Amino acid sequence: MYSDKVKDHFEHPRNVGEIPDADGVGLVGNQKCGDIMKMYLKIENDVIVDVKFKTYGCGAAIATSSMATEMVKGKTVQEALQITNKAVMEALDGLPPVKVHCSVLAEEAIKAALEDYYKKQGKEPDFKATGCSHCCRKDEA
Amino acid sequence: MDHFVYADHAATTRIRPEVLEAMMPFLTEHYGNPSSMYEMSDVTEMAILDARRTVAELIGAKPNEIIFTSCGSESDNMALWGILRKKKGHLITTKIEHHAVLHTAEALEKEGYAVTYLDVDKDGLVAPEALEAAIRPDTTLISIMTANNEIGTVEPIRELAAVAKKHKITFHTDAVQAVGHIPIDVNELGVDMLSASGHKFGAPKGIGFLYVRGGVLPLPLIYGGGQERGKRAGTENIAFIVGLAKALELAVAEMEETNRKLTRMRDRLIDGILRDIPYCRLNGSRDKRLPGNVNVSIEFIEGEALLLKLDMAGICASSGSACTTGSLDPSHVLLAIGLTHEVAHGSLRITLGGDNTDEDVDYILEKLPGIVKYLRDMSPVWEDALKNGQAKEYELCTAIK
Structure with a gap:
């Protein structure tokens, strides 16, 4: 069901943990739907120097979180904002159709963490993380 | 590893070696169509007769009350569609049925049939009183599983079937998780129809049966030749029927x-x-x-x-x-x-x-x-x-x- 890359990232997730003095923290998802991602970013001079995550969810949710953290590390804030769920999926050699929403959640987790970073900097973000609107029925979210 | x-x-079980051994002759030398007239078909015809007798004995039924099907889902579909299409009316089932019953009930609803889905308690048990309260004058069929496939709860089928009998309503039970696993006697339980699936007890996937009490006459799902007393057309899957009987024999003995x-x-x-x-x-x-x-x-x-x-x-x-x-x-x-x-x-x-x-x-x-x-x-x-x-x-x- 899963590609070797997904299995690898599930079995050996990169960057699991917390950053106590993170510059931006993003929390997306909903336990009722079965997945929640929390992403911590450490940003210096507009560059993401460290990233950690914690995820509650299925294999795909954990693997996409792990891959997303690898993809943002070393990127500038603007570059990180350009990362799409499609890019995360491609980097994992694809996901089963029912798991596409997990990659959306990964993209949203990055956005949510950067949104938090902007706010902490006193800047108004010109983007918005929509959370898990793709996977959950709105009335239950 | x-x-x-x-x-x-x-989910499923491995085919037992004794079962495969019993099946092999019917996958190799004995290939005659049981409906044919020549002598080579006597072997296959007899094999099915024997298997039917064995299965019937093991669940306390008569041989002509056993209809071999392709799987548990087919048995469930046949029970529900077969009874309700014959005598239009209301169906009572539960919220914890296998999808083979639940999705069939939903399909029946789309066709205009009324369905009541009974609640269960925190352990997954259906209360006979709740069943009785749900009965309407037009209730035609009650379908409640013997044992739940997820949480393993064994329902009080005897008490539930007694309620159905009291109101003269046909009672079906999906016993896919129970047959071959816990003692099943259709008369002791008092059920009119019972579904089973071979691969849950050491037979191959692709074979099941529906017990139908004499006098209960569901319409067929599959029309064609006169196999299974006209209740289920299609040339018999001889090897698998033999395998199911062997597997059930072993399961019950052990x-x-x-x-x-x-x-x-x-x-x-x-x-x-x-x-x-x-x-x-x-x-x-x-x-x-x-x-x-x-x-x-x-x-x-x-x-x-x-x-x-x-x-x-x-x-x-x-x-x-x-x-x-x-x-x-x-x-x-x-x-x-x-x-x-x-x-x-x-x-x-x-x-x-x-x-x-x-x-x-x-x-x-x-x-x-x-x-x-x-x-x-x-x-x-x-x-x-x-x-x-x-x-x-x-x-x-x-x-x-």
């Missing part, structure tokens, strides 16, 4: 001994899991339970991730999380017994079979707590629960790694 444990026997062993191993697993894993609950009835069924909800983690980690440790199990149901919602059975979505997502079903050993139980009990701890440690939900005092950090006991 140093250890491999297949613990998903409610049932008492197997169940003693399974019950012991099951209880050891349940007790061990509840002891070693905090924030964990047993789903389903503790005593009215299939001998091989363990179903627990482990809070703050998600079931599919748990299954993948178990698989990496060589353990095959199952879950009722949304990710494993292929939808947004977790198992309808777990929701029906009152679990929240959050708790249902963390469910784990372990179903033991005759091949399992005490070493398998030890191995599961050795691996599971560590895997749970690993997933909790990367779960933001667990992190929150620790912070808000909903849960307390724990150490794994030294006996387990």
Whole structure:
């Protein structure tokens, strides 16, 4: 069901943990739907120097979180904002159709963490993380 | 892999060697169509007669009350469509049926039939009083499963069938998880129709049967030749029919001994899991339970991730999380017994079979707590629960790694 890359990232997730003095923290998802991602970013001079995550969810949710953290590390804030769920999926050699929403959640987790970073900097973000609107029925979210 | 444990026997079982041996002649030299007139077909015709007699005897039925089908789902479909299309009316079933019944009931609703889905209690039990209260003047059929495939709860079928009999309503039971696993006698239970599936008890996939009490006359699903007394057309799957009969014979002969062993191993697993894993609950009835069924909800983690980690440790199990149901919602059975979505997502079903050993139980009990701890440690939900005092950090006991 899963590609070797997904299995690898599930079995050996990169960057699991917390950053106590993170510059931006993003929390997306909903336990009722079965997945929640929390992403911590450490940003210096507009560059993401460290990233950690914690995820509650299925294999795909954990693997996409792990891959997303690898993809943002070393990127500038603007570059990180350009990362799409499609890019995360491609980097994992694809996901089963029912798991596409997990990659959306990964993209949203990055956005949510950067949104938090902007706010902490006193800047108004010109983007918005929509959370898990793709996977959950709105009335239950 | 140093250890491999297949613990998903409610999903399917391995074909027993004796069963395959009994089947082989009908996959090789004996290929005559049982409906043909020449002598070579006598062998296959006799084989089916024997198999039908064996199956009937093992469930207390008469041979002409057994209709061989392709699977449990076909049996369920035949029972529901067959009765309701013949005598239009109201169907009563439950919220915890297998999808083979539940989705059939929903399809019937789309065709204009009225259906009542009975609630169950926290253990998954259906109350005979609730059944009686749901009966309407136009109720034509009641369908309630003998044992639940997820939580293993064994329903009070005798009492429920008695209610149906009192009101002269046909009673069907999906006994797919029960036949070959717990004693089944159709007369003692008082059921009019009963579905079974061979691959749940050591026969191959692709064969099942429907018991239909004499005088109860469902319409066929499949029209054609006159096989199965005109109730189910199609040239008989001789080898598989022979295999099903052989498998049931073995299962019934060994049932008492197997169940003693399974019950012991099951209880050891349940007790061990509840002891070693905090924030964990047993789903389903503790005593009215299939001998091989363990179903627990482990809070703050998600079931599919748990299954993948178990698989990496060589353990095959199952879950009722949304990710494993292929939808947004977790198992309808777990929701029906009152679990929240959050708790249902963390469910784990372990179903033991005759091949399992005490070493398998030890191995599961050795691996599971560590895997749970690993997933909790990367779960933001667990992190929150620790912070808000909903849960307390724990150490794994030294006996387990």
